[in-house]
Amino acid sequence: MIRTGLMEVVRNKEIADRVYEMTVIGQQTIAMQTPGQFVHIRVADHAEPLLRRPISICSIDQDILEFTMIFRVDGRGTELLAAKRPGDTIDVIGPLGNGFPVVASPEERAWLIGGGIGVPPLYELAKRLKESGVQLTIILGFQSEKDVFYEQRFRELGDTFITTVDGTHGLPGYVTDQMALLQNVPSIYYSCGPHPMLKAVEKALPNIPGFLSYEQRMGCGIGACFACVCPTTEGQGSYVKVCSDGPVFQAGVIA
Structure with missing residues (x-):
């Protein structure tokens, strides 16, 4: 509504x-x-x-x-x-818009992967998953230590790892660098951040179901102006509107 x-x-x-x-x-x-x-x-x-x-x-x-x-x-x-x-x-x-489906089952392991201003929508999701008994691994990427926020709040909900591009806090590098070091394998993953980050996450977890929230410039916010269209993997001429069809899509939908 x-x-x-x-x-x-x-x-x-x-x-x-x-x-x-x-x-x-x-x-x-x-x-x-x-x-x-x-x-x-x-x-x-x-x-x-x-x-x-x-x-x-x-x-x-x-x-x-x-x-x-x-x-x-x-x-x-x-x-x-x-x-x-x-x-x-x-x-x-x-x-x-359409948000994250909370589909993970109790005792499953979910990865939440956020980058920069893509971190905030993962917080309410983390609370809902935690309440459902899902085991959480949370990986958050920022440019620098001065950009980091909500680290302690996420730590209260699950195993949390921070990366910074310049190495001033947490692991130096990108979220995918931290993902490569983790031993546990998720049953499902959720991610929000810049388009290149989402594509890198998708590539790193090819056989695991995931849901990706895309950041896109918008005009109307209700699907009328077509300012936020993105091509899909279905081929030429296939597009979705991020504001009304998304912002959350299953992995593999957005090209």
Whole structure:
């Protein structure tokens, strides 16, 4: 169920270099049932910036009607969003898109693999899987130590490994470097991050079922503008819309 309306900012703070954690409260939270969905936010009360910003849902607390999102300041729109203070309101459409199916069974081993701003949607998923008795191995990749966030929160849910490209924290290199060192083999995997990372993860786990959440620039967020189309593996002329068909797809669908 898609809802739209104003939500009130409860908290908004910087948790890593230009990375903000914002918690808001409102009735839209009732409809947030699936990890991996996103919201579309109008960041200002005037015409500029014109387009809404898609932000993934990081965690959900339906008992108090709050949800949390994490975003990186990377332009005019997110700068305005970072400037919001408790008591301010934001115009939210959501939840949108298809999220992660929580299909792993108790006692199975699931790998959660996130890169950069692709880490947040894995947090609610990790909580749901943990509650279901699934054993978790969590691999999170960042550019540098200053970019790392939620490390301790993920450690509370499962075996967690951090990689940084420059080697300033955790294992130097990429998430696939850490994956190659692990002894346990997953029954299923879930991943979110830049397209090259997702393709590398997919290649490293060719015979294991997986679900990948794709990051893509969006216009409308509801499948009407075709700004977020991606080609599929079915061949020339076959496309999906990340906002409405995804953002989560089974491994092997996106080319």
